[in-house]
Amino acid sequence: MLKTKSGEAAALLQLPTNQRDRIAPVFHVGERPPATFVSRMATAWSGRRCFLDGAFNYNVTGGSGDFDRMFRSLGAAGVPVVPVIEVGAVAGYNRAAIAHVGRSGAGPGLMLKCTPSQLPGAAAYAQQLNQAPTNIDLLIDAGHIAEFDPVSFAGYVGHILQASVPGTPWRSVTLASSSAPKDFGQLGPGTTVVPRNDWLCWRNLPQGGAPIDFADFGISHRDLTEPPGMAMAGATVSVRYAIDDNWVMIKGRRTTGASGLPMGDQYRGHARTLVRRADFGGLPGCWADQRITTIANNPGTSAGGRPQWVEINANRHFALIVDRLP
Template structure:
């Protein structure tokens, strides 16, 4: 496996659709990313167990699922939603155990530590959880509003508490609360923030993370919507992205999703039948009807993607091949988890290929074939 510098950090919920979407990535695409995986709290219904997981199950299932779907690859692991129910006082026990279980299962989790966490009682637990198998030992998440004149002192104090130096750290500049309606305005703010962070030390990675994807589905039933990827446009402007851009400055977003982490106790009813198809500068959201058989509805959704003029082709990724096959009636409609899986695989592939293309990288096309009974008509 190639251990190259990442060019992209997607923030993903550690849910079935997302981790299966990671698993189906082509290896040359997977080599170029470090996902940030956000662990849902215990109240979230687990789609595999069909119920909320217990504390012990979360400790063990988290590590095993990462190892199974992202084996021997680095991943930033964000556990901040577990503290409320697992307990602050007990975190020195349960938090390191999550990382130990994952590493023993051959995963490579890197803890994500909020800036406030590094300055408080949680720091001791995170210090026991630092990565040992990767050059990046920890990622410190800094919210955009925390980047002020005192950021240097707070980061230095936090790193001292964790026992690390900038060379072993990634900094996640989290712009999840930013208004991305004006890409150029955000670009200016992001550029200043990145310059401030770089002036503090020689970080292993400095990651910008934000998204313009809305919290509510932007498409009407049986309709389409186009959402500009302003976080991508802002990033390109902020770093003047080209072949010679600094390798330690890394683009990040929230996959094909909003930055709002909303975890529900119940299953939430029937998932909206739609795909979020990422293009070079936008998302094409294609939504089907809530009525009718899923097979016919999702076949229609996929046919509309193929007719849109935005379809990247069957060989672009395994997700695109699935969309093509669904449009032809060669594959089933899938379900809510399947659609998130396909969204995730295609989106990550789109971002990696676009950044990689600017950097002069090449990628292998996905192989595909038609069903045997279809070949007889050719």
């Protein structure tokens, strides 16, 4: 569950083929999709299926223009795209999305997104769309669950899944949720370990029945709104590094003001903090870990800026998830 940002595409590009084979990105069209996203995806994901959800952008812009253009551009660039229909989306967006079914080389079908409370009616909704369930990837979006006990929440969601999923031959069934903090504002300086409740919930789902695939929002919060420029100018230089069941969140300082420090110095310090941890690494061939190690140990290498560390953090997250999946 990703944003149409160049950093996410670059992070996917750095994964080996066997890891890319286990990922099906669901991209959400943001307020201002960057011009470089499609070309990055053409390099990273040529011939591989992805999903495109334009409901948020439709609500912001009042139309499907950005979604339509991105859908067509990805298909023309050799990236097969499947449209996402949302049970709770406005009718105008869903009409625009369903018009793209089968038009990008991805074959027939669509992704149907619903909440747990909407799940009991998903099969009837698919029938109204005149789409066979065998051509539908069902995505249950459980929302932001950072504040929930993951074991208890898994029992709640698992009960709904067991009551609603069996009996309908969906092409696939995926549980998505999010728990990544929106920013570092509530965290103290230095290192904080934050539980990845989305992963912990999925791991604690009751076993049996149809397989339920895993989805999260990567290293990002699910909020698709763009932070104002002033907020980014005053943001701390921070990183989030995925480990088993948790994120290692390292909060730095601003780059300006009396206590500010240069961005490169802070990122190099964060890299050194990470490589000293016992839980660093453990993924042979991980591009992100290699990059962090180089930044930590080679002062002559650029420490990078915010865009480069988005790529590093996201690549580590993707690689860890794929490695830990059954």
